[in-house]
Amino acid sequence: MIVAKYADEAERKRIEYTFERWKDAMGITKPVGTTVIVEGEGVEEMLDDLYSRTSKDNVRVYDLSKAFVEVEKGEKRIEIDLEGDLKTIERVIGFIMAKQKAIFRREIPSGKLYEVYTKKGQAEIATILKKGDGKVSVRINIAGYGEAPNFLYAKINSELKYLKEV
Structure with a gap:
């Protein structure tokens, strides 16, 4: 059950x-x-x-016992350096999250945590930005079950690669 x-x-x-x-x-x-x-x-x-x-x-009676089944979360990570200032890149990442219909959950050190529901499942996305010399290092961690992490990774990575080329 x-x-x-x-x-x-x-x-x-x-x-x-x-x-x-x-x-x-x-x-x-x-x-x-x-x-x-x-x-x-x-x-x-x-x-x-x-x-x-x-x-x-x-009436049907069943003898049940609690089962502990461990299913590991799938995780994907995107790391990329983008040209621009921190505020601009922050807005761009916010726009990408909005395109994924991500829901902002809370601030985390150096970034934000989002929750996303897709047709492939649910996932959490942590975005971490670090300012460098004219560049911003972007790290995006995607964690979830089923196909959701791979699905979101492909979509977000594609957006970020496009931005880097432009």
Whole structure:
């Protein structure tokens, strides 16, 4: 059993879509009726009470245990030096993040942290800028699951390479 919490309707739809995509390959079904997880003792007494209120044929009982499955985040890094002053490059990076529909989350040392939802998944993007002699060193760290890091890396790297050529 997988329990996936969500904060809003958009996130619920993304989760439902993921289960729908994997339904056939993984044999995913959604239980019909009320589903509960019972962690206490005395399940038999509770079931006796439940059977008195509905037919035993309407109830299925499973023995579950929590599983810890570790899936590593994928990470990609872009490092590039761009000509210009820090403020201009900061605005350009902000524009690139806006094109990706990135949501600004917070300031981090020497940069900003963004969150991005794409058709390939969700990722965090950290942008770090350092001023040099007429240049600005740009480091962009992309972390996420599935195809999102590679997808965003390709898009952002393409934008930055274009800027460097211009």
